[in-house]
Amino acid sequence: MPKSKRNRPVTLSKTKKKGREHKEVIVNSIRQALEDYSYAYVFSFENMRNQKLKELREQLKPSSRFFLGSNKVMQVSLGRSAADEVKPGIHKLAKFLHGDSGLFFTKLPKEEVERLFKQFEEHDFSRAGSIATEKFTLTFMHSSEENLQFN
Template sequence: MARSKRNKIVSLTKTDAKGKDLKKKLVEVLRSAVDEYKGLYVLNFENMRAAKFREIRMDWKESKIFMGKNSIAQIALGRNPEEEYKDNLRHISKKLEGSVGLLFTNRKKDEVLKYFKNYAAADFAKAGAIPTEEIVLQPGVLDFPVTMLDTLRKLGMVVEVDDGTVVLRSPITISSVGVPLTPEQAKILVKLDTRTIDFKVKVEASWENGKFKEY
């Protein structure tokens, strides 16, 4: 007879009563989602953007997306054959590291894979981002307010005000491949309306009816 994997007693580590109750509730919510939805997917987020993430939630509003507290999710799903809530969920737990989330859905697997394979949203790079292209501004009129002169000069830009407009007098490299962006550079790229990164979501693995698959 197959052993039951429900109602497992799991350790939530030492914590105060309130924190322990919250963790226990989260475990119950995740296990309830496993029972409610036929498919479970591990999503890996690259260049996470909150606004874009909200758009994805709206596209999948009949499903459930969980992100955060990877360690609690691992407890809920189980980390080994003895703990796992259902067969092979331990393999999903092993994928829960870094900027990842769980998608619980009743949509067909082909639809899930196609959606995220084709999903990409361009956005502005933040300070500290590593550029993959070189951006050079050539001399000429810049579409910046005069109030930004100090910021532009901090970047080493030779700028002047000519008849109420900002004019660049010599070429300047705004971003270099492999060199982290400074806060000033990131601000300039926004003003230039130059989106240099893509928010992407990759399906790392799936689980359905006890079957685990890695992508």
């Protein structure tokens, strides 16, 4: 029986997949950053907004570089074990790359980096799934006159 021409999936997007070449560019740029910068850090984040990261990147542009991407690609660029690491001891950073995390390369000393990250705390509106930071009570009139409390 011939195949039906009606049930074929049609891709509507014009985007092309990021292939091996794109991953190799990321690996090479992270390895170049290892040579250019004196310090490397792994940072993690929750509900990060792109605009806030852009502001931090712009503030630290002359002395630092951020990398966000696939954790496995970043792990490969650092080296997953002592045998395939790029610099001595750098494979230990790869173990911390999981979840929402990224790499931060800088020429600034540790104390300055800690001060900048503590100083750069931004408050923003909550998103779906966020936990409330304050308790509040809603009172409404109902036939049984009960109060509801939310945490």
